[in-house]
Amino acid sequence: MYPPILLAVMCSSALLGQVAYSPWVETRSVRGLTIYSQFPLQDVADVQTDLEYLAEDIETALGLRLADRPVCVLLFAGRREYDRFLKERFPDVPYRRALYIQRSGQAFVLAYRSSELAVDLRHECTHALLHSALPVVPLWLDEGLAEYFEVPxxxxxxxxxxxxxxxxxxxxxxxxxxxxxxxxxxxxxxxxxxxxxxxxxxxxxxxxxxxxxxxxxxxxxxxxxxxxxxxxxxxxxxxxxxxxxxxxxxxxxxxx
Ligand SMILES: [Zn+2]
Incomplete structure (x- = not known):
């Protein structure tokens, strides 16, 4: 087992005060994203690789300047932990395998460890990064871009x-x-x-x-x-x- 890490206040909000109770074992910042994980990130090295470049790839492809405030990415050890957290903290959000949620000016991406984790994260983080730069994104374009960036x-x-x-x-x-x-x-x-x-x-x-x-x-x-x-x-x-x-x-x- 790994010692739990209390969340730093990098993603400051009332919600993260509550999230601090969860047993995050690793935290990592890459461009545009602050990741909190319930499992060692080295176990999913491939997941990290493209996330490191995602913000830069979006800026280059779309000529956009993304916001400086990082998206808070919460990675759960399994579906059970993810479900429990959602039920407790976001009971009003329609259930999906991975989510992008905006609350009190803070963007969150939530996902759990699965064979689809890399695709889920690139997809949802694309939504979160786009919305950090744009006050509104038409639905079709939001999803078309997330589909585009979700693959390696x-x-x-x-x-x-x-x-x-x-x-x-x-x-x-x-x-x-x-x-x-x-x-x-x-x-x-x-x-x-x-x-x-x-x-x-x-x-x-x-x-x-x-x-x-x-x-x-x-x-x-x-x-x-x-x-x-x-x-x-x-x-x-x-x-x-x-x-x-x-x-x-x-x-x-x-x-x-
Ligand atoms: Zn989507």
């Missing part, structure tokens, strides 16, 4: 599991409607297809025509400055003329 950094451009299906449908001439994705009102309306198509448009903007990425960067900058940007579907149409054709060109020819 070396897989994002060419090795993402969604790409096979997206390319298959692109070769059949199918283009998911961006304006339909933009109209998704709440999380309950998200399903596996919408996650995948949201990712597809994110991938197109990040790796397709440079003008598309520029639209995304300008869109996010407007959000960061508390502005109300025109929807990306309209911006891409104005900039690219025919974004549907550009989307098909991008994915039909997207190979390493």
């Amino acid at each position: 950094r070396a897989q994002r451009a060419f090795g993402h599991p969604h790409l096979k299906t997206i390319r298959l449908w692109a070769n059949l001439g199918y283009v998911p409607s961006l304006s339909t994705l933009e109209a998704i009102p709440h999380m309950d309306a998200m399903d596996a297809n919408k996650y995948r198509w949201s990712f597809a448009w994110v991938h197109f903007m990040l790796h397709g025509p440079p003008a598309a990425r520029l639209e995304l960067v300008e869109y996010l900058q407007t959000l960061a400055q508390y502005g109300v940007p025109r929807p990306l579907s309209e911006r891409l149409a104005a900039r690219l003329g025919d974004p549907r054709r550009a989307y098909l060109d991008h994915f039909k020819h997207w190979t390493r």
